[in-house]
Every structure is written in C-alpha cells, then in structure tokens.
Amino acid sequence: MTAIPSEIQQVRNEADCLFTEAQVEQAIDNMATDISRDLAHRNPIVFSVMNGGLVLTGKLVTKLGFPLEISYLHATRYRDKTQGADLEWRTYPQQPLKGRTVLIVDDIYDEGSTLGAIVDHCREEGVEDMHIAVLVDKQHDRKARPDIIPDYIGLQCEDRYVFGYGMDYKGYWRNAPGIFAVKGL
Numbered sequence: 001m002t003a004i005p006s007e008i009q010q011v012r013n014e015a016d017c018l019f020t021e022a023q024v025e026q027a028i029d030n031m032a033t034d035i036s037r038d039l040a041h042r043n044p045i046v047f048s049v050m051n052g053g054l055v056l057t058g059k060l061v062t063k064l065g066f067p068l069e070i071s072y073l074h075a076t077r078y079r080d081k082t083q084g085a086d087l088e089w090r091t092y093p094q095q096p097l098k099g100r101t102v103l104i105v106d107d108i109y110d111e112g113s114t115l116g117a118i119v120d121h122c123r124e125e126g127v128e129d130m131h132i133a134v135l136v137d138k139q140h141d142r143k144a145r146p147d148i149i150p151d152y153i154g155l156q157c158e159d160r161y162v163f164g165y166g167m168d169y170k171g172y173w174r175n176a177p178g179i180f181a182v183k184g185l
C-alpha cells in the first residue's frame, strides 16, 4: 500500500464548502433541462474532458433522455498542480467529427486555455454545431479566450482553487460530494 500524504486529508478537513451536494445536484438538473431543450433532436456526441469532466458527464447523461453517443478526450494543463502550464493533448477525439453536433463537458472553466484548445481542434475537424457545458465558471478577469462562452454553466464560483465533483487537489478529492475551496488558495 502507498501511504496517503497527510496533506491530502488536512486539505479536505480545512476546506471551505462553497456548494453543498444538494446545490450541485440541483445545478446539474438545471443544466440537463437546458441541454435537453437544445440538443434532443441533434444526435450529439458528448465528450467528457478527462479527467475532471468524468463526474459531471456521468451525472448528466442519465438525465438526458434522448439519443446521444458518449466519448472522451484528454487534454490537461494543471497535471496535479494548482497552477496551469502548457496544454498537453493526451487523447484527441477518435471519431470523425465533420458535420456533427458535439457537447463538450468539463468540470471547470477557469482561464479557458483548455476549452480554447478543444474548441479550436473541434472546429478544425469540421464540427458543425458545438456546445460547451461546465459545472463551474470561475469568476475573474483572466480569461484567455473571452470569445469562448460556455452554453451551459452550473455554478459561478469565486476566484479560489476548488475541488470536488471531478475537480482534484493534487490528484485527490475528485470524489468529494460538494465543491470546496482549499484553505489559503
């Protein structure tokens, strides 16, 4: 067994809860209602942005009662750190995207470089109709791509480093049932 670093439990214990599980679940319900209204007849591919998009994607798709395909892509720029760096593509979408409707699902829209690169790639691949869903939109004036505005936003959060519902702290606590801000960050 590999020991859990003591910092990991301490961060969870000391974190501020920004949104409870009930509040997040309500936000996801609202997103599903809006997505269903817009995409029910569009035969979309739903792309989970790994790893952070995993929880929201799983929670959302069972609330979408219409035909869709589920897939994933993997782009990362924080890599277990709390500051972003260069974007690394680990897995591009594997299927033809020309003429398709696509729903990109991610946990957080922070500076926006990650979603910017994904949107650019999807456009290059010929996506006809692109939609973006994020659980959290972090409020600050450092957006790298102000041209990108997610179509579906669950919650607005303050400018702090957050974890839970897919979002990690150094690789941990993506499973935390709520949205929490790290003490001091």
Ligand SMILES: O=P(O)(O)OC[C@H]1O[C@H](OP(=O)(O)OP(=O)(O)O)[C@H](O)[C@@H]1O
Pocket (backbone or CB within 6 Å): 049, 050, 051, 052, 053, 075, 076, 077, 078, 079, 080, 084, 106, 107, 108, 109, 110, 111, 112, 113, 114, 115, 167, 168
């Ligand atoms: O808006 P940005 O400033 O670009 O940051 C948002 C991205 O950062 C996180 O991914 P991360 O690189 O931490 O990888 P992960 O999904 O594995 O957590 C998150 O899941 C978003 O994809």
Ligand SMILES: Nc1nc2[nH]cnc2c(=O)[nH]1
Pocket (backbone or CB within 6 Å): 078, 108, 110, 111, 160, 161, 162, 163, 167, 168, 169
């Ligand atoms: N876990 C986590 N990932 C991020 N990626 C960009 N911002 C954040 C954040 O606040 N928390």
